[in-house]
Amino acid sequence: MDAMIQGLPKVELHIHLEGSLEPELLFELAERNGTELPYASVDDVKKAYNFNDLQSFLDIYYQGAQVLQSETDFYDLTWAYLQRAQAQNVRHVEPFFDPQTHTDRGVPFAAVVNGIHHALVQGERELGISFRLILCFLRHLSEAAAEQTLTQALPFRDQIHAVGLDSAEWGNPPEKFARVFARAREAGFRTVAHAGEEGPAAYIWQALDQLAVERIDHGVLCLEDETLVQRLADENIPLTVCPLSNVKLRVCKDLAQHPFPRLLEAGLCVTVNSDDPAYFGGYINENFAAVTQAFNLSREQLVTLARNAIDASFAPASRKRELHEMIPAASPPALV
Numbered sequence: 015m016d017a018m019i020q021g022l023p024k025v026e027l028h029i030h031l032e033g034s035l036e037p038e039l040l041f042e043l044a045e046r047n048g049t050e051l052p053y054a055s056v057d058d059v060k061k062a063y064n065f066n067d068l069q070s071f072l073d074i075y076y077q078g079a080q081v082l083q084s085e086t087d088f089y090d091l092t093w094a095y096l097q098r099a100q101a102q103n104v105r106h107v108e109p110f111f112d113p114q115t116h117t118d119r120g121v122p123f124a125a126v127v128n129g130i131h132h133a134l135v136q137g138e139r140e141l142g143i144s145f146r147l148i149l150c151f152l153r154h155l156s157e158a159a160a161e162q163t164l165t166q167a168l169p170f171r172d173q174i175h176a177v178g179l180d181s182a183e184w185g186n187p188p189e190k191f192a193r194v195f196a197r198a199r200e201a202g203f204r205t206v207a208h209a210g211e212e213g214p215a216a217y218i219w220q221a222l223d224q225l226a227v228e229r230i231d232h233g234v235l236c237l238e239d240e241t242l243v244q245r246l247a248d249e250n251i252p253l254t255v256c257p258l259s260n261v262k263l264r265v266c267k268d269l270a271q272h273p274f275p276r277l278l279e280a281g282l283c284v285t286v287n288s289d290d291p292a293y294f295g296g297y298i299n300e301n302f303a304a305v306t307q308a309f310n311l312s313r314e315q316l317v318t319l320a321r322n323a324i325d326a327s328f329a330p331a332s333r334k335r336e337l338h339e340m341i342p343a344a345s346p347p348a349l350v
Contacts, residue, residue: 018313019302023340025106025323026099026287026298028231028254030150030180031088031130032079032112033290034095043081043090052077063293068212068263069182071293079115088129096137098291102299105337106329108146109134110178114155114163123166131173146175146328148206151194153179153186160194168201175328176204178231179221183213188220195225204328206254208232211265215239222251229254229326234265234273237280247281252326256289257305258296269308278315285323317341 037059044051053059065071082088092109099107109130116126127147134145149167151160167174177198179191188207195205209221211232218236221227222245233253236242246253257272259265266272277284286305291297296304302319305311311319324337 015306015311015313015316016303018316019299019306020103022302022316022320023103023105023337024298024302024320025108025285025327025329025337026104027108027229027252027285027323027326028110028256028287028289029095029107029298030110030112030290031092031095032082032115033075033294034098034292035078035082035091036094036292039090039094040078040081043083043087047081047083047087049081049083051081063262063295065263065293068184071263071290072182075290075293076115079112080119082116082126083121085125085129085132088126089133092130092133093136096133096141096143098297099143100137100141102297104143104298105340106144106324106327106333107134107137108148108176108328110148110150110180112150112152112180113166114152114159117163117166123163124170127167127170127173131170144329144333146204147173148176148178149174149203150178150180151191152181153188153191153208154182157191157194160191161197164194164198164201171202174203176206178205179207179209179225180231181208183208183211183217187213187217189224192224195227199226204228206231210235211260212263215242218242218246228252232256232260234260234277236282237273237276243280243282246283250283252283252285252322253277254285254287254326256287256294257301259289259294262294269304272305272308274305275309283322283326284319285326286319287323 037056137143205227206229207221207227208231209217215238229252231254286301288297
């Protein structure tokens with residue numbers, strides 16, 4: 015099955031670029047920019063990746079982001095991720111980035127976007143990885159701060175394709191950002207939002223009804239509400255599920271208790287993604303392998319997951335057709 019997973023042309027819909035900052039690059043950028051780190055070595059950094067919940071991860075995540083200061087830094091971060099993605103046969107990516115994490119400490123918005131976009135364009139040209147870039151508002155900050163960030167993003171409309179919502183979920187419901195999402199939609203941005211990771215199923219309802227999102231990021235707690243599950247199935251709302259992340263952040267005790275098979279059984283449009291792979295111990299192939307082993311997924315189910323992600327993407331219809339056409343050739347024949 016490892017060969018099957020590797021051979022599948024994959025689409026990644028839930029990847030935070032800042033969350034792909036590997037410890038080795040963290041130290042390289044810290045030295046480049048003269049940034050002091052509270053760690054003596056790469057091993058010390060990895061030992062700190064023992065999280066109790068989402069917030070304990072975010073504390074280290076934002077601390078690590080301090081080393082990102084220039085357009086070159088953001089290019090290097092994105093290019094490093096794209097090289098790993100290519101090695102795992104990822105053909106299309108829709109990465110998140112958090113501009114407020116950087117602009118609030120004085121990094122120009124243009125430096126963030128231009129560095130990321132430069133790498134993505136190069137990745138499409140040289141690695142064959144198409145893309146759609148998603149700006150995320152930090153939900154622990156105010157809607158006024160999100161409005162300011164959206165204003166900064168408007169001149170980069172040709173580089174940023176969608177807006178999302180991430181960061182600490184508890185106490186920061188989607189409805190808090192209804193007006194800024196309405197403004198973003200009016201400006202032509204597609205919309206997604208993190209909901210139902212640690213927050214309740216009610217947050218998923220809010221994301222659908224008050225933010226009018228097209229995808230739910232995570233969404234695993236939808237199973238608390240049978241009516242919601244039926245709606246997600248009826249409307250074919252994609253869920254960008256991140257199994258290893260859910261275990262690492264204690265959303266579930268271990269992978270055996272993950273609701274992944276129940277989501278599939280409910281007929282939902284489930285996709286597999288890595289979230290913050292530098293922190294959670296695996297990129298997209300490791301996430302595919304983990305659920306395949308834990309739940310004895312079949313080749314047909316793996317193909318379905320790959321096709322779900324293609325269909326759920328914001329790629330143009332022509333690119334979706336290309337990606338679908340890659341799957342039969344990439345999939346080994348079924349064992350008999």
